[in-house]
Amino acid sequence: xxxxxxxxxxxxxxxxxxxxxxxxxxxxxxxxxxxxxxxxxxxxxxxxxxxxxxxxxxxxxxxx
Amino acid sequence: xxxxxxxxxxxxxxxxxxxxxxxxxxxxxxxxxxxxxxxxxxxxxxxxxxxxxxxxxxxxxxxxxxxxxxxxxxxxxxxxxxxxxxxxxxxxxxxxxxxxxxxxxxxxxxxxxxxxxxxxxxxxxxxxxxxxxxxxxxxxxxxxxxxxxxxxxxxxxxxxxxxxxxxxxxxxxxxxxxxxxxxxxxxxxxxxxxxxxxxxxxxxxxxxxxxxxxxxxxxxxxxxxxxxxxxxxxxxxxxxxxxxxxxxxxxxxxxxxxxxxxxxxxxxxxxxxxxxxxxxxxxxxxxxxxxxxxxxxxxxxxxxxxxxxxxxxxxxxxxxxxxxxxxxxxxxxxxxxxxxxxxxxxxxxxxxxxxxxxxxxxxxxxxxxxxxxxxxxxxxxxxxxxxxxxxxxxxxxxxxxxxxxxxxxxxxxxxxxxxxxxxxxxxxxxxxxxxxxxxxxxxxxxxxxxxxxxxxxxxxxxxxxxxxxx
Numbered sequence: 001x002x003x004x005x006x007x008x009x010x011x012x013x014x015x016x017x018x019x020x021x022x023x024x025x026x027x028x029x030x031x032x033x034x035x036x037x038x039x040x041x042x043x044x045x046x047x048x049x050x051x052x053x054x055x056x057x058x059x060x061x062x063x064x
Numbered sequence: 065x066x067x068x069x070x071x072x073x074x075x076x077x078x079x080x081x082x083x084x085x086x087x088x089x090x091x092x093x094x095x096x097x098x099x100x101x102x103x104x105x106x107x108x109x110x111x112x113x114x115x116x117x118x119x120x121x122x123x124x125x126x127x128x129x130x131x132x133x134x135x136x137x138x139x140x141x142x143x144x145x146x147x148x149x150x151x152x153x154x155x156x157x158x159x160x161x162x163x164x165x166x167x168x169x170x171x172x173x174x175x176x177x178x179x180x181x182x183x184x185x186x187x188x189x190x191x192x193x194x195x196x197x198x199x200x201x202x203x204x205x206x207x208x209x210x211x212x213x214x215x216x217x218x219x220x221x222x223x224x225x226x227x228x229x230x231x232x233x234x235x236x237x238x239x240x241x242x243x244x245x246x247x248x249x250x251x252x253x254x255x256x257x258x259x260x261x262x263x264x265x266x267x268x269x270x271x272x273x274x275x276x277x278x279x280x281x282x283x284x285x286x287x288x289x290x291x292x293x294x295x296x297x298x299x300x301x302x303x304x305x306x307x308x309x310x311x312x313x314x315x316x317x318x319x320x321x322x323x324x325x326x327x328x329x330x331x332x333x334x335x336x337x338x339x340x341x342x343x344x345x346x347x348x349x350x351x352x353x354x355x356x357x358x359x360x361x362x363x364x365x366x367x368x369x370x371x372x373x374x375x376x377x378x379x380x381x382x383x384x385x386x387x388x389x390x391x392x393x394x395x396x397x398x399x400x401x402x403x404x405x406x407x408x409x410x411x412x413x414x415x416x417x418x419x420x421x422x423x424x425x426x427x428x429x430x431x432x433x434x435x436x437x438x439x440x441x442x443x444x445x446x447x448x449x450x451x452x453x454x455x456x457x458x459x460x461x462x463x464x465x466x467x468x469x470x471x472x473x474x475x476x477x478x479x480x481x482x483x484x485x486x487x488x489x490x491x492x493x494x495x496x497x498x499x500x501x502x503x504x505x506x507x508x509x510x511x512x513x514x515x516x517x518x519x520x521x522x523x524x525x526x527x528x529x530x531x532x533x534x
């Protein structure tokens with residue numbers, strides 16, 4: 001295998017690995033925003049979910 | 065002008081070799097054809113058979129339009145084309161060997177020496193360098209057009225890095241997938257063995273003493289217009305696709321960097337222009353090439369395919385002399401015709417060209433890809449005047465040819481089926497005494513009504529090319 005190809009494969013896996021942790025955080029926040037949490041925590045959850053590219057789960061719910 | 069139609073004769077009857085296809089076309093419901101054409105578009109998109117057009121902003125790459133009406137060549141006609149191509153490519157290779165060695169043809173006065181020696185494509189670095197089998201152009205893409213029954217003209221000999229062979233192979237694959245019933249009825253000569261043939265030829269020209277040569281395809285990178293083809297050929301031949309930075313030269317030997325350490329490279333099928341090959345020898349600002357590769361090449365430790373300096377034989381200013389080359393080296397009369405060419409550097413020719421600009425096709429001597437040319441009968445007065453100024457300013461940069469009545473073939477266009485002009489590019493492979501090619505080649509078709517320019521970069525499409533076996 002060419003060294004360049006190996007190098008590209010390595011970095012591709014690194015980036016996938018790196019993408020995993022923000023994805024986990026976003027999904028956790030999305031769950032939190034669906035659950036019955038205190039009103040002052042809600043915007044935090046929505047904000048993180050939005051940053052992670054997720055849409056609000058509840059219809060009619062406004063995001064911050 | 066009366067154009068030769070590939071499918072119908074002058075009285076509107078179907079030519080014998082198109083009979084089977086025409087019957088099929090008539091019997092097939094238009095909805096089915098429409099559906100199949102949409103399917104073909106989708107499939108080409110999925111496979112990613114694209115062509116990048118430089119200077120076009122909207123999307124970096126685009127599909128080459130594929131037409132489902134094949135170009136059919138009867139066996140007898142192909143046999144005569146094939147012998148003409150063999151003869152021509154053989155003579156061109158002999159010319160290149162001669163020009164970089166004893167220069168007999170210049171001494172005999174057949175070609176003016178200054179035309180060759182002062183040519184920008186002439187590489188003095190190649191003087192006296194012996195190549196395996198004395199072959200310079202291992203792969204040649206000769207552009208052929210038809211003007212009448214059995215009347216074929218060579219438009220260009222592409223001896224540097226001819227492209228398009230992947231479209232030839234993909235077009236056939238697509239045709240067989242869409243309309244298998246046609247191939248059950250017709251004896252179409254196969255072309256799929258092209259990559260095997262190419263690999264065999266490349267291995268045959270390995271440096272002396274190498275028994276199991278390592279072949280690679282060298283690409284300028286993903287931004288090149290023919291990158292799809294580079295990946296395609298490397299994958300089909302089962303060899304590595306390398307960029308300049310994957311190679312290095314140590315003690316005049318070329319190696320590629322692999323995960324198992326350096327590995328020696330014997331044959332490089334390079335899809336990179338001479339100018340960019342070696343920053344130490346040619347353009348110093350090239351980051352695509354391999355420093356020191358020319359030294360390794362001159363020492364005979366690696367084979368480049370095609371050789372450095374082949375451009376001197378396919379240059380448009382040398383083109384008019386090819387029939388003389390065939391007579392000089394082979395002692396034969398050329399089978400394929402050359403288009404009569406006016407060389408604007410000659411005062412008499414220039415005068416004629418300036419007087420008849422509206423009738424002629426004017427081309428830049430070093431131009432390619434359909435850029436920088438004027439098709440007199442299809443141009444506006446302003447375009448003609450613009451070229452007149454260019455010609456007067458730099459006559460030796462241009463040649464002119466009469467406008468050929470290119471043959472046409474029925475083609476699917478927006479309004480339905482209409483005749484469009486086409487050409488043919490067979491890919492001729494040489495090694496040692498053996499000159500070979502797969503039957504047919506790439507048929508390009510100009511999709512704009514009346515247009516005579518078939519280049520993909522100018523919006524041309526392609527057709528599958530069938531050589532019928534007896």
